[in-house]
Amino acid sequence: MDRRIRKSREAIIGAFIQLIGEKNFEQITINEIAERANVSRGTVYLHYTDKYDLLDQCIRTHFVQLIDSCLPCGEQALFPTAESLRYTFRYLDDHASFYAAALANQGVPAFRNRLQAVLLRGFDKQVDMSGINRGMEKGILVQFLAVAMTGMIEQLVTRATTYSAAELAEQVWALMERNQMVPQVQPTP
Amino acid sequence: MDRRIRKSREAIIGAFIQLIGEKNFEQITINEIAERANVSRGTVYLHYTDKYDLLDQCIRTHFVQLIDSCLPCGEQALFPTAESLRYTFRYLDDHASFYAAALANQGVPAFRNRLQAVLLRGFDKQVDMSGINRGMEKGILVQFLAVAMTGMIEQLVTRATTYSAAELAEQVWALMERNQMVPQVQPTP
């Protein structure tokens, strides 16, 4: 891709994320975004039809990154590991400014639901791949986990917890094991 | 000026100053500069004939800034004040990375001399404006001060002293008074 396109998009997205962290999405203007990105206003319209499109693409990009962060081990592992979970939480920690702003009360409407939906699809696929229901109603289990995980993420990115990303990852990993979402450790007889 | 030109120049200068701080000027390549600036190699040649021109323009810009920093009080003051001197040292402190790199042993050849020359011209003008020689050979006094000030600047920007920019400014101001380079304070009789 042309270097100019990359630079412009990065600048625009960066400015947008900054602004999201500073004020309500509705009162962000294209002028502000262009100014902050040090880019002509026309350039913004060249890449995005309006600020809703910009928001949408921004969210999509982050969700792709998030999903990607769940299996970074060269595709060799089909299931998350303690290691990959640490990596995911590390990613969330690094991008906390965006996720926190989007999740905030007056942040991006329905963002929490979209995040939850992404997590739900992830868990759903995971259960399908494992093949075993293990005595639980699948829909309930998956819903349960998606909601819980969304909450954990919110705690992390809004700095509402004193636990570090690594500590949180460790705790959540234990919960995943307890809920039989990952290959079980054999209890020593 | 076209926004693209501003952005490109800033990126190139920024990359160049970074590199100056990392390695010998001679072994810096145009490729590196372009890469670091996230700019096409051709763009560098669009603004600078070669790296020597880039260096030259970079030095010129900094010297203009430096001179500018000496009288920031809206041109109302003809002579430096304790306040303006603090401002100047603050400026040097903020741009220490460049000045230190340029002054370094294997930094920019003859940079120290050019800096000294700038300071010399400044002091010379200052003595002329004051109109009074006060019993000193002007050339000697000015030379003396320019050399001394260059040394002070080097101390500051290379972090060779534990004194802060403000402390240094205060001390140097006292020396300026002692050498009758500024309007004298009346000794209380």
Next chain:
DNA sequence: CTGATTGTGTGCAATACTGAACGGATTCTG
């Protein structure tokens, strides 16, 4: 209400940037 201000989305010609190519110089590397 009215005029002023600010934002939106679109269109346009001018232009700065890009990437690729090239020949030639210099420097590694075996």
Next chain:
DNA sequence: CAGAATCCGTTCAGTATTGCACACAATCAG
């Protein structure tokens, strides 16, 4: 030494960006 690799400085056609213009909508202050 020979060949590979890197850098230089230039050219060029294609493209993204710019700044300005416009008409229109929304918001706001008097």
